[in-house]
Amino acid sequence: MTPDSVGRLVSQGHAVAVESGAGNGAGFDDEQYQEAGAEIQPDRSAVLAASDLLAVVNAPRDAEEWGDVPQGTVVVGLLKPFTAPIEVFEYWAEQGVTALSMDALPRVSRAQSMDVLSSLSTVIGYRAAVVAAERLRKFFPLLMTAAGTIPPSRVLVLGAGVAGLQAIATAHRLGAKVEAFDTRPEVREQVESLGAAFLTLDVEATATQDGYATELGQEAHQKENERLREPVARADAIITTAQIPGQRAPILITRDMISGMKPGSVIIDLAAESGGNTEVTEAGRAVFHAGVQIVGAQNLASELPRDASQLYGRNLANFLLYLHQAGLTWDADHAASVPDDEIVNRMIVVHHGQLVHGGLLKRQQGGVLGVAHR
Numbered sequence: 001m002t003p004d005s006v007g008r009l010v011s012q013g014h015a016v017a018v019e020s021g022a023g024n025g026a027g028f029d030d031e032q033y034q035e036a037g038a039e040i041q042p043d044r045s046a047v048l049a050a051s052d053l054l055a056v057v058n059a060p061r062d063a064e065e066w067g068d069v070p071q072g073t074v075v076v077g078l079l080k081p082f083t084a085p086i087e088v089f090e091y092w093a094e095q096g097v098t099a100l101s102m103d104a105l106p107r108v109s110r111a112q113s114m115d116v117l118s119s120l121s122t123v124i125g126y127r128a129a130v131v132a133a134e135r136l137r138k139f140f141p142l143l144m145t146a147a148g149t150i151p152p153s154r155v156l157v158l159g160a161g162v163a164g165l166q167a168i169a170t171a172h173r174l175g176a177k178v179e180a181f182d183t184r185p186e187v188r189e190q191v192e193s194l195g196a197a198f199l200t201l202d203v204e205a206t207a208t209q210d211g212y213a214t215e216l217g218q219e220a221h222q223k224e225n226e227r228l229r230e231p232v233a234r235a236d237a238i239i240t241t242a243q244i245p246g247q248r249a250p251i252l253i254t255r256d257m258i259s260g261m262k263p264g265s266v267i268i269d270l271a272a273e274s275g276g277n278t279e280v281t282e283a284g285r286a287v288f289h290a291g292v293q294i295v296g297a298q299n300l301a302s303e304l305p306r307d308a309s310q311l312y313g314r315n316l317a318n319f320l321l322y323l324h325q326a327g328l329t330w331d332a333d334h335a336a337s338v339p340d341d342e343i344v345n346r347m348i349v350v351h352h353g354q355l356v357h358g359g360l361l362k363r364q365q366g367g368v369l370g371v372a373h374r
Contacts, residue, residue: 001016001018001022001055001313001316001317002023002026002028002309002310002313003023003028003032003033003035003036003038004036004310004313004314005313005314005316005317006018006033006036006037006038006313006317007036007037008317008321009317009320009321010036010037010038011037012321012324014320014324015039016037016038016039017038017039017040017041017046017047017050017051018030018033018038018039018040018041018047019040019041019043019044019046019047020040020041020042020043023309025305026305026306026308026309027305027306028306028309044066044067045067048066048067048068048069048070048073049070051073052072052073052074052330052334053073053074053075053076053320053328054069054073054074054075054076054077055076055077055316055320056075056076056077056078057077057078057312058077058078058079058080058084059077059078059079059080059084059085059088059089060088061085062085062087062088063085063087063088063090063091068095069092069095069097070095070334071095071096071097071334071335072096072097072098072330072333072334072335072336073097073098073336074097074098074099074100074328074336074338075092075097075098075099075100076099076100076102076316076319076320076323077101077102077316078101078102078103078116079099079100079101079102079103079349080101080103081101081104081349081357081359081360082245082246082359082363083273083274086360086363086364089349089350089355089360090355090364092350093350093353093354093355094353096335096353097350098336098338098348098350098351098352099348099349099350099351100323100338100344100347100348100349101347101349101357102114102116102117102315102316102319102347103116103117104346104347104349104357105117105319105343105346105347106342106343106346108342108343110343111343113314113315113318114315114316114318114319114322114343115315116312116315116316117162118162119308119311119312119314119315120301120308120311120312121161121162121163121166122162122163122166122311123300123301123304123307123308123311124163124166124270124297124300124301125162125163125164125165125166125167125168125169125170125239125241125270126166126167126170126304127300127301127303127304128163128167128239128241128268128270128297128300129155129166129167129170129171129174129239130170130174131268131295131297131300132155132171132237132239132266132268133171133174133176133237135237135266135268135286135293135295136153136236136237136264136265136266137264138150138153138236138264139152139153139175140152140153140155140171140174140175140176141174141175141176142175152175152176152177153176153177153236153237154176154177154178154179154234154235154236154237155171155176155177155178155179155235155236155237155238155239156178156179156180156181156231156232156235156237156238156239157171157178157179157180157181157196157238157239157240157241158180158181158182158228158238158239158240158241158242158252158253158277159181159182159240159241159242159243159270160180160181160182160184160187160190160191161182161241163241163270164180164182164239164241165187165190165191165194167239167241168180168191168194168195168196169194169195171237171239172194172195172196176236176237178194178195178196178197179196179197179198179199179231179235180196180197180198180199181198181199181201181228181231183224199231201223201224201227201228202223202227224252225251225252225253225254225257228252228253228257229257229260232253232257232258232260232261233257233260233261233262235261235265236262236264236265236266237265237266237267237268238253238265238266238267238268239267239268239270240252240253240267240268240269240270240271240277240278241270241271241277242271242277243270243271243274246359246362247274248274248275249271249274249275249276249277250277251276251277251278251279252277252278253267253277253278253279254278254279255279255280255289258278258279258280258289258290258292258294259289259290261290261292262291262292263290263291263292264291264292265291265292265293266292266293266294266295267292267293267294267295268295268297269281269294269295269296269297270297270300272284272296272297272298273298276296278294280294281294281296282294282296283296283298284296284298322343323339323344326339326341326343326344327339327341336351338351
């Protein structure tokens with residue numbers, strides 16, 4: 001939460017407690033939060049003791065990281081039920097905690113102002129293009145000098161969701177020659193409106209109700225790999241964004257395809273946390289294969305913390321106000337009662353002592369998402 005979003009909640013009659021130093025990394029100090037009407041608490045345990053509802057960025061790394069979370073506390077944040085430690089959710093269930101995950105928000109029109117994934121994907125797509133420009137050993141734009149002409153870099157963006165479109169727009173503004181591909185043909189117009197050429201590879205997939213591309217069959221996937229071989233080989237920089245919620249990211253670029261790229265080329269893999277879009281991606285690391293640098297990008301939004309926090313804080317404040325208006329209450333025993341609502345129901349991951357999110361239940365039964373970091 002930023003001072004701006006705290007101020008919105010306070011103006012609606014809510015009391016807000018903020019952990020001392022919580023905003024320092026994003027450029028917001030305790031004084032700014034106090035001016036917005038927040039009460040500064042000295043540490044995390046004091047915030048937990050003072051709060052009915054806890055607004056966070058991510059789930060803790062283990063059940064002990066936050067200490068005891070009081071019964072009846074409602075936790076709201078990017079809880080990542082498909083990948084965060086399942087022990088955390090099981091612990092919350094035992095403690096009587098209710099948890100709602102912002103990354104499970106349905107993409108319906110009335111939830112647009114709360115859509116955290118779109119907001120952060122905008123930040124991530126922009127940052128990915130900048131990181132590609134930083135890592136590449138040549139200019140992005142065309143340069144005409146007395147010593148001769150330097151042609152523009154070729155950038156290939158795979159996946160034209162929010163992150164991909166922002167990466168296209170940023171790379172184009174930096175002067176690169178941009179190509180893009182997505183299995184959803186309906187995004188072609190958006191890609192071309194941003195100045196990129198849309199690759200026609202005769203490989204298509206349908207979209208889910210939330211706008212994600214569905215998984216390709218094995219034959220179509222092999223066809224996609226083969227038809228991407230030439231665009232991959234001519235690219236100086238590639239940004240990959242293809243992910244399927246709850247599943248391993250599809251392999252779009254094989255080792256053999258990377259070997260066919262020019263030495264010094266760069267791949268920024270935004271699907272690294274779910275296994276990666278290349279066969280050699282390692283989450284959180286930059287590795288080299290055949291002279292090509294493959295960056296397993298993790299949490300790029302944190303590299304632009306001020307603006308990322310502004311966007312996330314606004315989405316979060318909008319949701320908290322919506323949740324209040326929809327009827328979130330606590331009874332005399334401080335047990336939370338969550339409203340029966342289309343948006344809220346999709347976001348509940350833990351409630352009434354049980355894991356209720358489909359991804360968590362599958363993992364609890366042994367159907368764990370298979371992600372190998374090589």
